[in-house]
Amino acid sequence: MPRKVGRTRDRVLGASSVVVYGFLYLPILVIVGLSFNRVGQPTRWGGFSTQWYGELLRDTQLIDAFKNTLVVALVVTAISTVLGTLLAIGLERTVRSKVLDSALFLPAVVPDIVLAIGLLSFFTLVGATLGLRTIIAAHVVFDMIFVSAIVRTRLGHFDRSIEEAAQDLGATRLATYLRVTFPVILPGIVAGALVAFTISFDEFIIAYFTSGIAATFPIRVYSRIRFGQTPVINAVATVLLVVSFTMILIAARLNGRAARRALERAV
């Protein structure tokens, strides 16, 4: 390829990438910056202040909603991690079917709103009272799928001969699972749990449809944004950003390091 063309191409690609990265991070920087703005409006800078964070701590409506969200996310994480891991082992070991695989990923592809109204109809049909419990059930449905996907990537690298070795050495099936299989896929399970927590913690649409009169944090944030800008939201947003970023970076590290180690062992 002529070198000059290659250089022009690189320049165009580089420029587009700068635009895209800027596009992705400008809004985040603006929110974080404004959360420390004394004036609290995007119109002008009134000096550095942490008053909006103080206001956030005194906002009982938001704090209550935050507690609800925390409870929901923790319960959802516990249930969907167990179910998702079992699902992953089952899919990987017993029923390898392409059709089932793609059917499982439908909820991840179909827009949330469709899943939300489907679940709402289902809860109404069985006569469940809408509240935190229905939100939990709804979140488990799709969180489980993400957990199983992440655990399956670990199981995919798994060398089954070590299980056979354990059984040759006299370990029962259960002992093999607990002492060999489980420790090996544990990083995948933890990464799955962190992702499950983050998704449930941030999820709005499905919670909004299946909540009844209960309110999670994102639901409150939505109504605040809808009915006028409040500077407290900037502080809320910054807190949420920090929580999600931390969770995801830890999950990525866990899975990344485990994957690297597995690779080194294989080589």
Place this chain on the structure above:
Amino acid sequence: MLFVVPAGLVLAYSFFRRSAIGGIDYSFTFDNYVRAVDPFVLKVMLFSLRTALLTTGIALLFGYAVAYFIATRPERYRLPLLVLIVLPFWTNLLIRTYAWILLLGNEGLINRSLRGVGLVDGSLPLLNNEFAIVVGLLYAYLPLMILPLYASIERLGRPPREAAADLGAGPVAGFFRVTFPLTLPGIMAGCVFVFVPSLGNFIVPDLLGGGLQIMVGNLIQSQFFTARDWPFGAALAMFVITITLVLLLVQAWILNREKRYTARAA
């Protein structure tokens, strides 16, 4: 099962009637679909399709450039660059949408900056229109375009491109006749991942469209909350589900054809 039951219910509800008190009258009818042919509803659907298509097109253009850029960097830079693309995606969609209100509003950062340097007098109409919705949707789903594109470009490596150049193909011809067709599976996946959620989104048009430009997601939402006409809402949702399934089938068909083609070539 957990998914099939709710989906089946949506299908079933779409054939029922709305009862006088806003409940569901369990009698079979096609009315909900007939009502969807109403000019207002059609307009909303066309607007949704157009907006989702526009979003997907722009995402493909920029997504391809970025994915190509990352895939051609030295290996140790690739993962950090990808993580930076994905990171914003893992934060709350509400927050990400809200940020654009701050940026695009009449007193928002962009308008104030433009006024500050004297480029505009009043303010550009950036918020509460289709432009704002497309920006919001792009911001929400661009990473979903970049990831599959990156995966397929990276898998390609350099050889096919170099072979094309050796055989005398110019860079443009080389791209359109070699790289582009070989990355088609990634392109298809990225387009589906962006188009489908854009089509059904109601937060972005709700917050950035100012309630004037509504999409099918908003219509579904209002049937379930304010209008309390669940069967009609379900019929509208069937429209979204049908389009999703058709797109997935087209994608599977292209992937299969691709596979058969390579198998025959081998």
